[in-house]
Amino acid sequence: MRRFGADYLTETRRGMWEDSREALADLRLRDADGVLDVGCGTGELTAVLREECPGRVVGLDRDPDLLAHARRDGPVVRGDARSLPFPDDAFDVVVCQALLVNLPDPTGVVREFARVARERVAAIEPDNAAVTVESSVDAEAALARRARERYLEGAATDVALGANARETFETAGLGDVRSRRYDHERVVEPPYADREVEAATRKASGADLRERRATMAGSEEDLDALRESWRDMGREVVRQVRDEAYERREVVPFHVVVGSVDDT
Incomplete structure (x- = not known):
């Protein structure tokens, strides 16, 4: 459990x-x-x-x-x-x-x-296989889907x-x-709550994927590459948050x- x-x-x-x-x-x-x-x-x-x-x-x-x-x-x-x-x-x-x-x-x-x-x-x-993400950061939806696929495959x-x-x-x-x-719809848009700013920082550091790595399927090389792309995406999220331009919508059925x- x-x-x-x-x-x-x-x-x-x-x-x-x-x-x-x-x-x-x-x-x-x-x-x-x-x-x-x-x-x-x-x-x-x-x-x-x-x-x-x-x-x-x-x-x-x-x-x-x-x-x-x-x-x-x-x-x-x-x-x-x-x-x-x-x-x-x-x-x-x-x-x-x-x-x-x-x-x-x-x-x-x-x-x-x-x-x-x-x-x-x-x-x-x-149904975690059917989660959808929309984001003002172009790479985020595709990376979220890749990370979710690794999570689904690795889950016990x-x-x-x-x-x-x-x-x-x-x-x-x-x-x-x-x-x-x-x-269940979760929307991030300006003005941002403190927890949303913190979440953006965690994406830029790759902390999200680092903490979930043990439950994700894939080779070390694949997961390292995913995390590096995730950090690049996170840095763009932080930039958009600073400009009050970041928007994200996630739907969990x-x-x-x-x-x-x-x-x-």
């Missing part, structure tokens, strides 16, 4: 569900007395669930450092998604976001969710699982499985999959 820091989770989930929550409709949160958010991390989805659900919402994560950053307007519990510390039928809904893509046995984890759920199991999972888990999450639910024995797509435990 891969581990992520609080800053990474906060940044990648920033702005999710701010504009529309229609894709969450099949969770029927308004009808739920109890919801468990598994792998809640720093609590971004947990907060949304608490806004939408009139009942009790519990966040769970195995990482105590992440739980320390979770929003404290409700209960959080330390535990493992593969063996939830709850009895059968403890919650109406059990849900996760961007968790199954990081696990070697997502089907087994969904079965564990179904054990604890009385009514519904849900997963909000990205199915990081594009979102597109096939429905099949995972059906294999796990869930019934009446439904799926909706939600596109998520699939919201919901299944019923009634038929299991």
Whole structure:
């Protein structure tokens, strides 16, 4: 199971569900007395669930450092998604976001969710193979695609699982499985936030690829060449940021999959 820091989770989930929550409709949160958010991390989805659900919402994560950053307007519990510390039928809904893509046995984890759920199991999972990038820096989109291909090839888990999450639910024995797509759009444009200026600097130094190198496929020569091109691109990003001319749009497609435990 891969581990992520609080800053990474906060940044990648920033702005999710701010504009529309229609894709969450099949969770029927308004009808739920109890919801468990598994792998809640720093609590971004947990907060949304608490806004939408009139009942009790519990966040769970195995990482105590992440739980320390979770929003404290409700209960959080330390535990493992593969063996939830709850009895059968403890919650109406059990849900996760961007968790199954990081696990070697997502089907087994969904079965564990179904054990604890009385009514519904849900997963909000990205299709990392379908991410798109548009940028005012000509080289950035192509380099982002090359880096993503290396990442997809080198990943130890199915990081594009979102597109096939429905099949995972059906294999796990869930019934009446439904799926909706939600596109998480991240836009960078002037005036820039401090985190966006820092991200530009990291591109120019190649820090992004250096930190991800262990999970990327390819020869040392290929990865060195990619990083050098990435740094050249990053220097142009920094120049455009200084001129307040840099713009970037990234779209990460998520699939919201919901299944019923009634038929299991």
